[in-house]
Amino acid sequence: MTGLLGARDSLSLREALGPLAWAFHRQVAAAGALADAESVVAIAGALLMRATIEGHICLSPEEIAEHASAAGVSDVGPAALRVALGGHPWVGRGDGATPLVFEGDRLYLRRFREAEVRLACAINERVAAPAMDTDLLALGNRFREIFPPTVATDWQAVAVAASLRSRFSLITGGPGTGKTTTVARLLALLFEQNSDVRVALAAPTGKAATRLGEAIRQTWDSMGIDAAIRDRLPSTGRTVHRLLGYRPGDDSFRHNASDPLEHDVVIVDEASMVPLRVMDALFAALRPDARIILLGDHDQLASVEAGSVLADLVAASGTLIHAHGAGLAAAYEILSGGSLPVGADATPLRDAVVRLVHSHRFDDKKGIGALARAIRDGDADSALAVLHQPDDSLVRGPESVRDNGWLSALAEPADAIFSAATPDEALVALGRVRVLCATNVGPAGTEALTPRIEQMLRSLGHDATGRFYRGRPLLLTRNDYALGLFNGDIGVVWNEVDAEGASVQRVFVSNPDFGDTAKGFPLPQLPEAVTAWAMSVHKAQGSEFDTVVVVLPDADVRVLSRELLYTAVSRAKTRVVVVGPDESLRLAVGRTARRGSGLAGRLV
Secondary structure, eight states: OOSSOOHHHHHHHHHHHOHHHHHHHHHHHHHSSSOOTTOHHHHHHHHHHHHHHTTOSEEOHHHHHHHHHHTTOOOOOHHHHHHHHTTOTTEESSSSOOSEEEETTEEEEHHHHHHHHHHHHHHHHHHHSOOOOOOHHHHHHHHHHHSOOOSSOOHHHHHHHHHHHOSEEEEEEOTTSOHHHHHHHHHHHHHHHOTTOOEEEEESSHHHHHHHHHHHHHHHHHHTOOHHHHTTSOSSOEEHHHHHTEETTTTEESOSSSSOOOOSEEEESSGGGOOHHHHHHHHHTSOTTOEEEEEEOTTSOOOSSSOOHHHHHHHHHTGGGOOBOHHHHHHHHHHHSOOOOBOTTOOGGGGGEEEEOOOSSOOTTSHHHHHHHHHHTTOHHHHHHHHTSOBTTEEEOOSSTTSGGGGGGGHHHHHHHHTOSSHHHHHHHHTTEEEEESOSSSTTSHHHHHHHHHHHHHHTTOOOOSSSOTTOEEEEOSOBTTTTBOTTOEEEEEEEEOTTSOEEEEEEEOOGGGTTSOEEEEGGGOOSEEEOSEEEHHHHTTOOEEEEEEEOOSSOOTTOOHHHHHHHHTTEEEEEEEESOHHHHHHHHTOOOOOOOOHHHHOO
16 A cells, blocks of 8 residues: 555554544545545545544644554654645635644644634624623622722632623632632622513533532622522523533534524533533524623633633633733723723723632632642642641642552542432532543453442441442432433432332432432333442543542653643542552643643634
8 A cells, every 4th residue: 555554554543543534534535636545645644533533623734743653653744644635625724614624733523613713703702792781880888798898909800890791701710719600790780770680500511510500609698698589590500512412413502593592691600511512502502692701710621521711711712811901901990990001902702701719718829729720830849849848728639540549548438429318418418529530441440440439338247239229429420401411410319118118229310400409210120330349530620529549650641631620629628539659640730631622712
């Protein structure tokens, strides 16, 4: 065989790409002007498709060359690739229907490029629109009651001011910085101004959606919000897919530009988890006069699917320097009577994005707070120093996952799960601790740790034998829209006595659509699920646990990154146990999970 690859190399590339990308590779090659079945454009297109599965939206020629080299193809050079992309019938510049688009020195699959362009246009239109018709002077007295004047800038107050004046706002910040408290105070102002305002609360996962509603109500309790206003708030949050009316049959959404959402205000928590194509659908479904407010931590892992929208927005805004534009400064002065640092180069987007920096949960000079800050800042030396300092919130576990010493962290919560009187009690107990892994495979992956955890439970006298023992926690890995069950939902196996006195097993799942009580499902009805004593960090996004056991592999794995480790540590509310060698932590802190995207460059 002639061309870039021989028969053996072709087989290696097929294995490296996977079946879907390999099929795309063959299609592009067949459409090429060259008879060579291994043309450079065919390889580039296949590598791009594989990259989108890994989260990238686009790749530069240099990045494609790097991916090619990793796949065993050494002759794909950036210069030759640029020339080849310019002459292939499947590659366009964005104005046609070609499956590949080469624009701005980035290669896209067309559907991702179109979603990126639409989303950027939607955000730019909202940012550039005139300020919302909100009587800031009338809100001033109540605003200053909620946010008493301070010497230092109150960034929560700034975030509320930004959200009051704009049809789009983004509030970012680490754990405990008050993102949901801020939005609860914003809603109080909006409801007091107009009691009929229609609000939607959403998040990528059911657990996060439930927590958003609970957090807002807790803040309102402390504020003494009138019962009549409280009754106007949705009883619970919904997943973004539920909000948009996802239709799995044709992978579309009921709500779109032709059938928009009815809500005046849409609030999305854990927005770092929302992928590009879902965010595009969400903005398309908004009424032009509606507000959308995104909440999230841009330092966390991006979505499992392609895109890094939240991080792109924060990067494009330049908000990290904490100096905004004259428009937001003027609104803040009217509301608070205070002044706001103004940046001469502030773009319109900067006035829509506000970063919260003060954590009310952790002291960033010690314990979990200091560890999270060092990881976020890429300072491995400081992270290790903090980890090895005695602190009630941090435990340095064994330096190898093969040492069973860390398993003791599960003993007390497991006792509570197996002794629970109801499945709801068991689910609450399950939230007290979780083992988080970088991967599912390997000695430090969930598949290897689960049987070790169950063996430990048996040694403590618990009946953790068989596939469906009472108290077994389950993580759903597939959606079932008919049952209202979703990938990422957590359930627990439970024994019940039926009307005839026979013992039956059901799985009880907590989901915001089920109300305050978990709903039981017969085992045969349940979609695919795995045991959830240990879970991947990706699956834990949107959840919080009292104690988190972070298990790092003894050897380097490709997914180890700063964002993964930061996300794992920030899932903990009171205690983190770190298991694994110092070198693995150092590798993770030193590596960023950079994703190819052109979104930031399209924003104004």
